[in-house]
Amino acid sequence: MSDKPEKFIDENGIRLDGRRVDEIRPMTVEMGVLSRADGSCYLEWGNNKVLAAVYGPRELHPRRLQRPGEALVRYRYNMAAFSVEDRIRPGPSRRSTEISKVSGEAFEPVVMKQFYPSAVIDVFAEVLQADAGTRTAAINAATLALVDAGIPMKGLVAACAVGKVDGQLVIDLNKPEDNYGDADLPIAMTEDGEITLLQMDGNLTVEEINKGVEMVKAGCEQIFAIQKAALLEKFGTAEEDEVLEDAGLQAEISSEENVSEAVEEVEELVEEAAAEETEVPEDEEVEEAETMFEEDVAEFEDDEEENGEELEVVVTEVSEEEITSESEDIESNEEEGDKYEQ
Numbered sequence: 153m154s155d156k157p158e159k160f161i162d163e164n165g166i167r168l169d170g171r172r173v174d175e176i177r178p179m180t181v182e183m184g185v186l187s188r189a190d191g192s193c194y195l196e197w198g199n200n201k202v203l204a205a206v207y208g209p210r211e212l213h214p215r216r217l218q219r220p221g222e223a224l225v226r227y228r229y230n231m232a233a234f235s236v237e238d239r240i241r242p243g244p245s246r247r248s249t250e251i252s253k254v255s256g257e258a259f260e261p262v263v264m265k266q267f268y269p270s271a272v273i274d275v276f277a278e279v280l281q282a283d284a285g286t287r288t289a290a291i292n293a294a295t296l297a298l299v300d301a302g303i304p305m306k307g308l309v310a311a312c313a314v315g316k317v318d319g320q321l322v323i324d325l326n327k328p329e330d331n332y333g334d335a336d337l338p339i340a341m342t343e344d345g346e347i348t349l350l351q352m353d354g355n356l357t358v359e360e361i362n363k364g365v366e367m368v369k370a371g372c373e374q375i376f377a378i379q380k381a382a383l384l385e386k387f388g389t390a391e392e393d394e395v396l397e398d399a400g401l402q403a404e405i406s407s408e409e410n411v412s413e414a415v416e417e418v419e420e421l422v423e424e425a426a427a428e429e430t431e432v433p434e435d436e437e438v439e440e441a442e443t444m445f446e447e448d449v450a451e452f453e454d455d456e457e458e459n460g461e462e463l464e465v466v467v468t469e470v471s472e473e474e475i476t477s478e479s480e481d482i483e484s485n486e487e488e489g490d491k492y493e494q
Contacts (some may be wrong), residue, residue, distance in 0.1 A: 156332045160317040169198075169326055176312065176324040176371050179292075181382040183300050191301025195293035198326060199283030204293035205276045206301040212272035223268035227256030229290055231279040251287050258291055258311070258340040258349040264304040273303060284330035285313050288338050291349070296379055300386075309348060310375040311340035314364035316356060321364050323371045337361070339368045343376055 161167055171177070177198030186192035189205040196202075212218045229252045233242040256275070263273070275298065277290035288311035295309045315325040316334040330336060335354025341347045347365075356364065 155328075157328055160329055160333070161320055161322070167322065167326075168328060171324075173320055173322045174367060174370065176374055177326070179375070179378050181293075181296060181378060183296055183382055183386050189297075189301075191297045191299070191303070193293045193296040193300060195289060195296075197285065197289045197292070198324075199281060200279070200286055200289045201281040202286065202289045202293045203278045203280060204290065204297040205278075206273065206294075206297045206303065207276075208273040208301070209268040209271035209303070210274075212270065217272075218270040219265075221269055222265035223263075223271040223273050225256055225259055225263055225265065225273045225275065227252050227259070227275045227277070227294070229255055229277045229279075229287065231282060231286065235279045235282045251290075254349055254351065255287060255291055255294070255340075258309060259294070259298070261346060261348055262306045262309055262342060263298065264306065267304055273298075273301075284325050284327040285338070287311070288313050288340070291340050292375055292379070296382060299383060307343045308376055308379055309340055309342055310372040310379065311338065311349065312368050312371040312375060313338040314367050314371075316354065316360065321360060321367060323367045335360075337364050337368075339365065339372075341369070341372055345369060 157168060161173065165172055167173065169177070179195065179197045181196075182194045184192060185194045185203070186205050189207055191206040193204045194202070195204070209223055212224055217224060229248050230244070231240060231248065233239050255277070259275075265273075275294050277294050279286045279290065291309060291311035298305060299308075312323060313325055313336060314321055314323050315329055315336045316322070317325075317329050317332075319334075322329060322333075325333060325336060333354070335352065335356045337352045337354075337356065338349065339347060340349035352361075
């Protein structure tokens with residue numbers, strides 16, 4: 153007997169889990185959870201629970217796999233045997249191998265591999281509990297793990313999926329929607345909108361795909377805000393915390409809707425505070441300029457003593473070139489004639 157729901161969306165536009173079609177599931181993030189990894193992140197997204205760890209950059213073996221001009225990014229996606237209701241066979245499968253390949257390629261445009269030639273950066277994404285959208289959840293966790301490991305990146309990567317149920321497009325599918333929906337379209341992208349991963353299962357029209365991509369962009373903006381809030385929480389300075397408290401943003405930053413604006417406002421306030429702290433008083437500027445001028449004069453006098461003959465020749469040549477104009481000035485201005493003759 154099938155447990156497929158009769159309807160996924162009610163007459164008020166509310167889905168089975170209480171969300172609207174354009175809402176993502178609640179997401180919580182904790183960074184630096186593994187002490188032996190160079191970078192790590194634990195992420196809960198709805199009922200998904202994913203642990204990501206990064207090791208490296210480190211020496212790559214066997215050496216025949218080394219790339220002389222850049223590092224190799226190896227991504228391994230795996231679902232634990234206990235992550236689903238029906239226990240799965242442990243170890244790699246065709247599905248996990250395929251997801252590992254495409255997910256690793258999603259980081260190709262952002263990881264600055266040229267700084268670590270012949271090295272390897274290993275990324276492990278372990279799904280501890282699965283509830284649809286595990287590949288996108290793993291990418292979001294792996295992004296923060298890479299940042300936690302200090303790997304140079306051009307920007308963050310966020311991933312989300314859009315699907316079709318009851319003839320409507322919905323974002324961030326849950327398990328019933330994923331199992332019984334008409335289509336599933338997972339997408340990963342950078343902050344500037346560059347798509348780094350796109351897969352599709354099912355049938356969608358061109359118009360539905362275009363609309364779905366726009367819905368995913370809106371969902372990824374929410375994810376970027378959550379990622380930045382997690383980074384600010386771990387790597388933010390004491391000055392940034394004080395600015396947050398002074399600006400009354402501590403409560404706002406916990407809200408997914410306001411977190412993006414809060415982060416931008418914090419950055420602006422911190423920059424302003426830094427500019428005010430580095431401003432030099434006028435008296436100190438004058439004193440510094442006088443000191444620099446005296447040093448320049450002393451340096452010039454030393455050069456004049458060492459190269460006196462050469463400097464004399466230069467002055468003499470300039471005087472001969474200007475003697476005609478100076479004579480005309482002397483004749484036209486009798487009152488200052490003595491000054492010019494001297």
